[in-house]
Amino acid sequence: MSAPRLSDRDPRVEPDELVGAMVPPPRFDTVRFATYLPNPDEPSQAAAVEACEAFAERVSAGERGWFGSLFRKSPQDKPGLYLDGGFGVGKTHLLASIWHAVPGPKSYGTFVELTNLVGALGFAEAVRRLSAHKLLAIDEFELDDPGDTMLVTRLIKELAAAGVAVAATSNTLPDKLGEGRFAAADFLREIQSMSAKFTVVRVDGPDYRHRGLPDAPEPMTDDELTARAEGTPGATLDDFAGLCARLARLHPSRYGRLLDGVTAVHLRGVAPAPDQAVALRLVALGDRLYDRDIPVAVSGAPLSELFTEEMLRGGYRKKYLRAVSRLVALSR
Structure with a gap:
């Protein structure tokens, strides 16, 4: 046959399925911080685990702890955490571990899935639904065109104002997003405004795969x-x-x-x-x-x-x- x-x-x-379907993929169902094995030759990996655990604890602290952190001056208390590094260093493992460590409601999706969610529900409805969540985890964050740039920078601004924590992974620093793909310099203000909301954590090392x-x-x-x-x-x-x-x-x-x-x-x-x-x-x-x-x-x-x-x-x-x-x- x-x-x-x-x-x-x-x-x-269906549009109504989209928010409920925003969970880590099956490969990452069982990952946790404890199952991430830092490369002993790459100290940034152990430091990244600590930073992610601390971020998850702050988000899990509840409304008072989270909103209190928004008004402190420490750079570690920005409303977002951004894992930057090459491929195969375990950034998605750490992102899924953050998601598992934080109580719901929460959402997890790739950048493509997030932009599709906004397109299917409409911007206002997507913001309304996601604003009720403690955490939005975004894997493979990237800005490939001007439309994505305007959409996502505005979305993150709205969600941060609503007290939603945002964690993301990418292969590109947030203030360098879009370089080499479109006239990113024309959107520098939007990109810099968004990147200012993230604490960047670098994860170095060879591709574990x-x-x-x-x-x-x-x-x-x-x-x-x-x-x-x-x-x-x-x-x-x-x-x-x-x-x-x-x-x-x-x-x-x-x-x-x-x-x-x-x-x-x-x-x-x-x-x-x-x-x-x-x-x-x-x-x-x-x-x-x-x-x-x-x-x-x-x-x-x-x-x-x-x-x-x-x-x-x-x-x-x-x-x-x-x-x-x-x-x-x-x-x-």
């Missing part, structure tokens, strides 16, 4: 890939070009629902992304595959060649390197 295709699926997420591990396996032949997909219950098999075309017709916030019930993804005829739009969709899909710990097998080009050298020199370099890191880990 032929394996089903992801590109045949049509996932739907590849410490002492071999390179990605060689791509399979088409016949080997098909046989493996058809012999794996719950697996899917797609032509790479066809899946890329399908992703173009889906909002990235629906990519997670696209993978519901899937045990392994098989991609036939993988080739370098033809342009930036396709590449960024593949990044979003790779993040959702990683969140759900879904193995990936391919034929054609290896996953390490998914993004061209020109792309890796551009403004989205860090996103592409993170995607390669995660997809290669899944391919093992």
